[in-house]
Structure formats: C-alpha cells, structure tokens
Amino acid sequence: MTKAKGPAPPTFDAAFKERFRDLVLWRRDVRRFRSDPVDDALLRHLLELASRSPSVGHSQPWRFVVVNDASRRAAVAASFRRANVSALEGYAGEQRARYARLKLEGLNEAPMHLAVFADEETPAGNGLGRQTMPETIRYSVVAAVQTLWLAARAEGLGIGWISIVEPDVIKEALDVPGSWTLVAYLCIGWPVEEHMDPELERQAWEARSEVILVER
Amino acid sequence: MTKAKGPAPPTFDAAFKERFRDLVLWRRDVRRFRSDPVDDALLRHLLELASRSPSVGHSQPWRFVVVNDASRRAAVAASFRRANVSALEGYAGEQRARYARLKLEGLNEAPMHLAVFADEETPAGNGLGRQTMPETIRYSVVAAVQTLWLAARAEGLGIGWISIVEPDVIKEALDVPGSWTLVAYLCIGWPVEEHMDPELERQAWEARSEVILVER
Numbered sequence: 001m002t003k004a005k006g007p008a009p010p011t012f013d014a015a016f017k018e019r020f021r022d023l024v025l026w027r028r029d030v031r032r033f034r035s036d037p038v039d040d041a042l043l044r045h046l047l048e049l050a051s052r053s054p055s056v057g058h059s060q061p062w063r064f065v066v067v068n069d070a071s072r073r074a075a076v077a078a079s080f081r082r083a084n085v086s087a088l089e090g091y092a093g094e095q096r097a098r099y100a101r102l103k104l105e106g107l108n109e110a111p112m113h114l115a116v117f118a119d120e121e122t123p124a125g126n127g128l129g130r131q132t133m134p135e136t137i138r139y140s141v142v143a144a145v146q147t148l149w150l151a152a153r154a155e156g157l158g159i160g161w162i163s164i165v166e167p168d169v170i171k172e173a174l175d176v177p178g179s180w181t182l183v184a185y186l187c188i189g190w191p192v193e194e195h196m197d198p199e200l201e202r203q204a205w206e207a208r209s210e211v212i213l214v215e216r
Numbered sequence: 217m218t219k220a221k222g223p224a225p226p227t228f229d230a231a232f233k234e235r236f237r238d239l240v241l242w243r244r245d246v247r248r249f250r251s252d253p254v255d256d257a258l259l260r261h262l263l264e265l266a267s268r269s270p271s272v273g274h275s276q277p278w279r280f281v282v283v284n285d286a287s288r289r290a291a292v293a294a295s296f297r298r299a300n301v302s303a304l305e306g307y308a309g310e311q312r313a314r315y316a317r318l319k320l321e322g323l324n325e326a327p328m329h330l331a332v333f334a335d336e337e338t339p340a341g342n343g344l345g346r347q348t349m350p351e352t353i354r355y356s357v358v359a360a361v362q363t364l365w366l367a368a369r370a371e372g373l374g375i376g377w378i379s380i381v382e383p384d385v386i387k388e389a390l391d392v393p394g395s396w397t398l399v400a401y402l403c404i405g406w407p408v409e410e411h412m413d414p415e416l417e418r419q420a421w422e423a424r425s426e427v428i429l430v431e432r
Contacts, residue, residue, distance in 0.1 A: 009410035010238045012370040020236065020370055022226045024268050024363060044429070051427050052240050053362065056379055058414050058422040064429040072432055083348045095342065104345070115432075125422050126311065129320075129379040132299045136379045138351070139399070142358035146269065147240060149359075150366075154228040154236055163272055163345040163352045174432045183355070194225035198274050206274040206341050211267050213260070213280040216288055216331075216390045 026196055027149055030158030031106040033189030038112045038157065043188070046155070050148035055140035056133075057125025062144045065174055067113035075173035076185065077107045079165045087164060102203060105162045110187035115170060116145055121179035141183040148186075158191035242412055243365055246374030247322040249405030254328045254373065259404070262371070266364035271356035273341030278360045281390055283329035291389035292401065293323045295381045303380060318419060321378045326403035331386060332361055337395035357399040374407035 012020075047064055055061060067073055084104065091099045107113070118141040120134075130136055149159050167182040200206050228236075263280055271277060283289055300320065307315045323329070334357040336350075346352055365375050383398040416422050 006412060009412075010235070010242055011372065012235065012239065016232070016235050017370050019226070019228065019232050020239070020367070021265060023228065023236070024265055024367070026226055027268075027270070029270055044427075047427050047429060049237060049240055051425075052243075054243070054245055054365065054377065058416040060425040062428075064427070066429065066431045069432055087344075087347045090343065090347065099344070102344075124425055125416075127306065128303070128315070128318075128416070128421065131303045131306065131380070132382050133379045133398075135354070139355070139358045142355045143362040143365075146359040146362040147366075149270065150363075151236070151240070154233050156227065161270065163349045164347070166348050176430075176432075182349075196223060196225075200274040200341075200344070205344065209267075209276045209340055211260075211263050211280070212278075213263060213282065214392075215282045216285055216392075 023150055023154055026194065027153045028158065028195055028198065030160045030191045031103045031199065032192040033106050033109040033111065033158060033187065034192055035109065035111060036190055038188055042155065043112065046148055046151045049151045050144040053140070053144040053147045055125070055143070056130055056136035057128030059122055059125030059137060059140060061119045061122050061124070061137045062141045063117040063119050063180055065115040065117065065176060067115055067174060072173050073107070073113060076113070076165060076170060079169040080105055080107060080162060083164045083166055098203070098205065102205065104164060106160050106187045106189070107162065110160070110189045112188040114186045114188055115174055115182065116141060116184040116186065117176060117180035118183050119180055138181060138183055145184050145186070152188065156190065158189060160187040161185070162187065239366055239370055242410065243369045244374065244411055244414065246376045246403070246407045247319045247415065248408040249322050249325040249327065249374060249403065250408055251325065251327060252406055254404055258371065259328065262364055262367050265367045266360040269356070269360040269363045271341070272346055272352035273344030275338055275341030275353060275356060277335045277338050277340070277353050278357045279333040279335050279396055281331040281333065281392060283331055283390065288389050289323070289329060292329070292381060292386060295385040296321055296323060296378060299380045299382055314419070314421065318421065320380060322376050322403045322405070323378065326376070326405045328404040330402045330404055331390055331398065332357060332400040332402065333392060333396035334399050335396055354397060354399055361400050361402070368404065372406065374405060376403040377401070378403065
C-alpha cells in the first residue's frame with residue numbers, strides 16, 4: 001500500500017472493530033422518543049458526516065429538509081394515517097389484529113422531522129454512472145441515510161424511517177423542487193428505550209433470517 | 217432511558233466517534249486492487265454484519281452472489297464495456313477526453329466479485345411498510361451495502377461499486393431467481409493505495425459540494 005502525500009491512512013484495531021459491530025447491532029428503528037429537543041448544530045454535524053457517503057459519479061444528490069411547520073407536519077401525519085389504514089385493510093384475521101397493535105411511527109413524539117430527497121437532475125457528477133442504472137441517484141441518498149443513522153446512534157440519538165406515507169403528498173406538503181424525489185422521511189430524537197433486537201422481532205411480526213449467499 | 221433485561225446498551229465515547237469519522241472519511245470507491253485473495257470467512261463475517269442493517273418491515277431482502285466463474289465474469293466485463301462505450305458517446309470535447317481517461321472499475325484485478333440483489337417477492341416482513349413506497353425493498357439492500365462498505369474498510373479491504381453495467385444482462389449471466397433485482401455489482405479486494413479524497417475529485421471530474429439543508 002502506497003500513499004504519496006497528505007495525512008496517513010488510518011488503520012482500525014480490534015477494539016474499534018468490536019465497537020463498530022456494537023454500533024451496527026444496536027442501531028434501531030426508533031418509534032418512542034423523549035420530548036427534549038435535538039440541537040441544530042448536532043444535526044448539521046451528522047449531516048456533514050453523512051454527506052461523505054458514496055454517490056454515483058460523486059453527484060452528492062442528497063437534499064435534507066427539516067420539517068418544523070405544524071401544518072406541514074400535520075399533512076405528513078395525515079398521509080401516514082391514510083396509508084396505514086389502507087395497509088391494515090390488506091391483512092386479515094390474526095395478522096390484521098397484530099398489525100393494528102404495532103407502533104410503526106413516532107411522528108407526534110419526535111422533536112425533529114427530517115425528509116431526505118434525491119435531486120434527480122443535479123448537474124453534479126455530469127451523469128457519470130447513471131446511464132444504465134439511473135436508480136443509483138436514489139441509492140446514493142440511501143447510503144447517506146444509513147451513514148446518518150449509524151452516526152446518530154453513536155451519539156445516542158434515535159432515528160425512525162417512516163415508509164408508510166404517500167411520497168407525492170409529502171413532496172407537495174414540503175414544497176420542494178420538482179426534480180426532488182422523496183427517499184426517506186425520518187423521525188429523530190432521544191429514544192425512550194434501547195434494544196438490540198428489532199421491535200418487529202419482539203412483537204413476533206418477523207424473525208431474523210439466515211444470510212443468503214450463493215456462488216456462481 | 218430504561219432497559220429491562222439482556223445486555224446493557226453501549227455508549228460510544230469521543231475517541232470512538234472520532235475513529236468512526238475517520239472510517240467514513242476514508243471509505244473510497246476502489247478501482248485498483250492487489251491480486252492477493254480475500255478469505256471467504258472474512259466475506260461471511262462482513263455479510264453477517266451487513267445483514268444487521270435496517271430493512272423495511274424487517275424483510276431482510278438482501279441476496280448475495282459471489283461470482284467466481286470465468287465465463288460469468290467475462291459476461292459482466294463485456295456488459296461494462298458496452299455500457300461504458302455508450303456512456304462515452306454521450307460526452308463531447310474535453311469532457312469526453314476526460315471521461316475516457318478515468319478508471320471506472322477494477323473488474324479484471326479484483327480477486328472477489330459480489331453481486332447484491334433485492335428479493336422483491338420475499339414473504340419476510342409480510343409486506344409491512346412497502347405499500348406506498350415499494351422501492352424501500354431495494355433501499356434496504358443499499359443500506360446493507362453501505363454497512364458492508366464501512367465494515368470492509370475497517371478491515372483495510374476495498375470495495376468498488378460498478379453501476380456502468382446492464383442490469384438485465386447481469387441477472388441473466390448470474391442465473392438468479394426472477395424475483396431478484398440487481399442493486400449493486402461490487403469488486404472487492406485489497407487496495408493498492410489509500411486516499412481521503414474521491415478519485416473523481418482528484419481527476420477534477422467533480423468537486424465536493426456543500427450540504428444542502430433547508431427548513432420547511
């Protein structure tokens with residue numbers, strides 16, 4: 001390994017790797033938040049780090065929207081309720097009863113709402129890498145969300161990703177440019193409790209799967 | 217914060233957070249690999265960790281394919297060459313010349329090829345969270361790729377994501393189930409060099425952007 005100039009590349013020892021493993025294992029989708037606020041400077045710090053995630057053609061297409069306006073938050077919550085009622089109607093019997101008991105979001109409790117979009121028309125990157133797989137512009141934003149999630153957990157901060165919303169309604173409610181696609185609507189705040197197992201496992205909705213790895 | 221039973225939740229100190237920042241900043245898209253092999257047990261270890269990434273409805277839809285067969289690898293390389301020639305034709309003048317000079321993949325050098333798919337029809341998760349944003353099944357796989365990428369970097373291992381391929385051709389060449397969608401084709405190996413700046417910055421293809429954060 002050679003390195004011509006600049007800071008020396010880091011190496012990561014066994015203790016770090018063990019802690020990183022803890023970080024990954026203890027990252028949860030949080031739906032129960034305390035009411036105390038999240039500092040804007042902390043969010044900015046986390047987003048600076050998330051923005052060092054990989055992006056197709058170095059396009060850096062992530063666009064972050066903090067949602068503070070009460071009427072906009074109400075529109076998001078209404079969208080969740082509609083989408084959730086519709087989803088509930090797709091289940092029957094005991095599964096329907098179990099779905100109805102799940103707590104799937106913390107929209108009312110979370111002190112911070114962060115919508116994350118992909119700018120589909122950013123000139124950055126000059127289209128490199130996006131001709132045959134244009135979805136990679138959105139995938140780049142997902143990579144940033146996962147980095148944000150881990151960085152937040154390292155601070156003790158919880159994140160919940162709400163996918164039970166109508167993307168067009170959210171986009172309209174937040175009045176963002178037409179070229180932006182909603183990738184993730186996140187609730188952010190200090191968690192009421194910490195767990196190593198996902199809530200959907202504890203509620204017996206779905207179990208941990210084996211890793212599927214095949215050779216070709 | 218309360219915790220009823222099981223292992224105590226970890227806290228992450230300033231030293232860890234500083235190292236985690238180094239990890240994120242020194243993760244690169246690698247295209248120059250040494251020829252020495254990557255141990256299968258190391259890959260398995262990394263995939264176990266990546267599989268602790270968030271997934272919609274706890275669906276865990278990631279499907280990993282190690283590509284060892286020479287004729288399959290050749291089909292992937294041919295797909296890259298076709299897609300890359302087509303992409304080159306979309307540029308003109310100096311930009312075209314600069315595109316032609318970029319090294320965009322390490323398919324021939326990388327000792328390990330890993331294709332990562334999303335199983336669009338997995339019963340796991342019972343469809344939870346996927347009704348209005350079905351793309352979240354693929355986004356879950358991207359989150360796993362980013363976790364894998366960081367975990368690999370902690371081991372000193374490099375990853376390059378090749379999006380300049382034809383997804384249908386790759387799927388056919390690898391003979392995977394019809395319900396699987398290609399999310400990422402990854403080259404994995406020990407990097408020849410380490411950098412803190414992306415190659416596309418060093419080659420003046422694209423610069424680092426400011427974080428775009430707006431309030432609504």
